[in-house]
Amino acid sequence: MSTMDVPEDVPKARSSVPATAAPPAASTMTWVTLALMTTSSVASLRAAPTMAVYGLACVFLYIVPAIVFLLPTSLVSAELASGWSGGVYRWVAEGLSKPLGFLAVWCQFAMTIFYYPSLLAFVASTIAYVIDPALAANGVYTAIVIMVLYWTGVWVSSRGTKALAGLSSWGLIIGTLVPGTVLVVLGLVFLGQGNPSAAPMDSSHLLPQWTGLASLVLIVNNFLSYSGMEMNAVHVSSLKDPAKEYPKSMFMAMGLVLVIFILPALAISWVVPAHQLSLTAGVMQAFDAFFSYFHVGWMTPIAAVMLISASLGGMLTWLAGPSKGLLEISRSEGYLPPFLQKLNKFGIQQNILVTQGIVTTAIALMYALIPNVSNVYWIFSTITTQVYLIVYLLMFAAAMRLRKTQPDHPRGYRAPALGLLCTVGLLASIAALAIGFVPPSQFGSGSVWAYIGIIGGGLVILGLLIPLAFLKLRRPDWSEQEGGAAR
Secondary structure, X not given: OOOOOOOOOOOOOOOOOOOOOOXXXXXXXXXXXXXXXXXXXXXXXXXXXXXXXXXXXXXXXXXXXXXXXXXXXXXXXXXXXXXXXXXXHHHHHHHOOHHHHHHHHHHHHHHXXXXXXXXXXXXXXXXXXXXXXXXXXXXXXXXXXXXXXXXXXXXXXXXXXXXHHHHHHHHHHHHHHHHHHHHHHHHHHHHHOOXXXXXXXXXXXXXXXXXXXXXXXXXXXXXXXXXXXXXXXXXHHHOOOHHHHHHHHHHHHXXXXXXXXXXXXXXXXXXXXXXXXXXXXXXXXXXXXXXXXXXXXXXXXXXXXXXXXXXXXXXXXXXXXXXXXXXXXXXXXXXXXXXXXXXXXXXXXXXXXXXXXXXHHHHHHHHHHOOOHHHHHHHHHXXXXXXXHHHHHHHHHHHHHHHHHOOOOOXXXXXXXXHHHHHHHHHXXXXXXXXXXXXXXXXXXXXXXXXXXXXXXXXXXXXXXXXXXXXXXXXXXXXXXXXXXXX
């Protein structure tokens, strides 16, 4: 997952109905613009090392989830966004129930609790290549960097400062397109000079080698790589002809995203052997190897700064975004206690950010306690995926029910074969949930049951028990409408 648009999960009045006519010229955007927006909000280099482990088979492992998950998510969310404003909370609340709507928006927020440590672990390993590459595998160093950067981000966000968050608008160029292009070009030149690829590139390696379920586990991480498409669906009504232009926009975005994901992953696999590849520092390992080979080692810190700036900009944008969506719904419906609904003098939900920070700090300490940084990174990435998949399960179920219960409700875009798309999306999400409990082959000799316990515990506690507790303890005076949400 990369920098995504801030969720618009604020409940609207049930009577709000989108106009079916074309929007005014001033508010329209081209389908190409929407495709580029979607690409910038989804594409990232952070997941490249995860798939580079599979070499040429990464092409297959990226395309399959694009077909069975990315495409259904994009088209289904477009119909929902063009018919019901307010984001995933409104969709699930209308289609299923308000408590399930809260569960959906909670999971959208909760996944960031594990997302930030994994993102900042990537930043820590990148910084290490500027200071001392050996630090990239040091858990204590990684934990310290995560805590320092996260709490700095909380301080910046709690003051309502927007300046640093503006970095995210350049994220696609600074942190993805330029370094990604450099990585691929250097890789092609490297191979063109007759150097052998570290990973086999012949046709017999197009599919991942079957060594049991563990050989396919890395595909789960790709579901999270594609997540966030539903947030750009809110712009579907800005197209002149949504029925024709939105599918074109999504297919173009899919193509661009696949290129950005696949080519850098291949470039990494050309120069860094799979058994030496770090899931957090793999991008910098490849840059370091290429720059050393071409005798331009002085460029390694420059590449690191580019990747760091884009990641930090994305973190600042997302730090307050999902929590703000949760706050607005809670102030309206009373889902959170007044303490978590309070705003500071800058109008920021500081208590939510600090509470989230305490949990993030505890998670960061695991990097110091567990020897293998790559294993910790993988565990947190998987828990993030598992929690976010609950959102998609609810979204697909809500979309099918709304087609049955509100077939005549005005929609600016109607997804073709909605039932089939939702069924494929549901099955793919369920399969990803199941596969997520299988340790990857790179996990080593660690206890399988310990892995399952950690993943399952994170999913159940964060994705089910905590929101259930809020719903059970909910009181009428927690709602802003009852005067319970203090500023």
